[in-house]
Amino acid sequence: MADTFSLQRVLETFRSSLSENKKVYIKYYIAGWQELVSFMNSLGNVFSFISKDVVSKIQILENFLSGENGSYYVTIQSMVKYELDNDLVDLTKRGSHPESGCRTLLRLHRALLWLELFLERLRTSTEDGKTSVMCSDAYNESLAQHHPWLIRKAVGVAFCALPGRDTFFNVMNAGDHTQVVALLGESLPLIAEVYQITEDLYVKNHLLELP
Numbered sequence: 378m379a380d381t382f383s384l385q386r387v388l389e390t391f392r393s394s395l396s397e398n399k400k401v402y403i404k405y406y407i408a409g410w411q412e413l414v415s416f417m418n419s420l421g422n423v424f425s426f427i428s429k430d431v432v433s434k435i436q437i438l439e440n441f442l443s444g445e446n447g448s449y450y451v452t453i454q455s456m457v458k459y460e461l462d463n464d465l466v467d468l469t470k471r472g473s474h475p476e477s478g479c480r481t482l483l484r485l486h487r488a489l490l491w492l493e494l495f496l497e498r499l500r501t502s503t504e505d506g507k508t509s510v511m512c513s514d515a516y517n518e519s520l521a522q523h524h525p526w527l528i529r530k531a532v533g534v535a536f537c538a539l540p541g542r543d544t545f546f547n548v549m550n551a552g553d554h555t556q557v558v559a560l561l562g563e564s565l566p567l568i569a570e571v572y573q574i575t576e577d578l579y580v581k582n583h584l585l586e587l588p
């Protein structure tokens with residue numbers, strides 16, 4: 378992973394995660410999250426409790442992918458089939474499989490909706506738009522319903538430390554503001570497609586509430 382964040386690379390990783398027949402490659406899905414973590418790390422220590430959680434989830438999926446059953450973890454679709462066929466998922470309460478691929482990916486999947494909502498707000502914002510408000514509105518519409526009170530409060534504090542819209546646009550390393558807006562416009566349908574394919578798969582297999 379390169380040191381400097383680039384929105385273009387996020388776009389490329391999510392593009393690479395989609396196969397022609399609409400399978401989602403886990404390798405590129407987590408590479409996309411790795412890029413986003415590098416962005417978050419550049420914002421300061423106040424976000425470290427969030428990035429640690431994402432990194433640990435990326436690590437769980439990487440371990441599956443490089444493990445002896447790695448061939449079943451190539452796509453989200455093959456992972457779901459393999460884990461369900463082999464009773465490797467705690468479906469209703471945490472038991473012998475507390476860190477299955479399905480439940481781990483579900484946490485990132487929920488966060489992907491936050492990302493989509495936040496980036497859409499950023500894309501359509503005006504110069505005086507506040508990133509803390511965009512971030513927290515997107516959070517309240519997505520991840521917040523899955524988090525307990527304490528996490529919601531900690532996240533609220535972290536949002537107050539977010540830099541302004543100009544800094545966000547600059548850190549994306551995608552040119553001037555018009556170019557960033559254009560690239561966001563290109564990235565969002567891809568992120569939305571990856572999200573929707575995963576959502577449909579999880580709905581079909583009754584996996585949206587995994588503990």
Ligand SMILES: CCCCCCCC/C=C\CCCCCCCC(=O)N[C@@H](COP(=O)(O)O)[C@H](O)/C=C/CCCCCCCCCCCCC
Nearest residue numbers: 384413414416417426427430431484485488491520528532
């Ligand atoms: C394109 C560039 C601009 C945007 C860049 C954004 C970079 C964001 C990178 C990561 C986003 C955060 C992803 C958070 C994943 C959270 C997963 C989760 O829900 N974990 C909880 C449940 O896990 P289990 O306990 O069941 O294993 C866990 O309890 C949560 C812990 C930490 C709090 C997570 C808060 C998420 C807030 C999302 C907003 C992040 C704001 C970053 C601002 C750039």
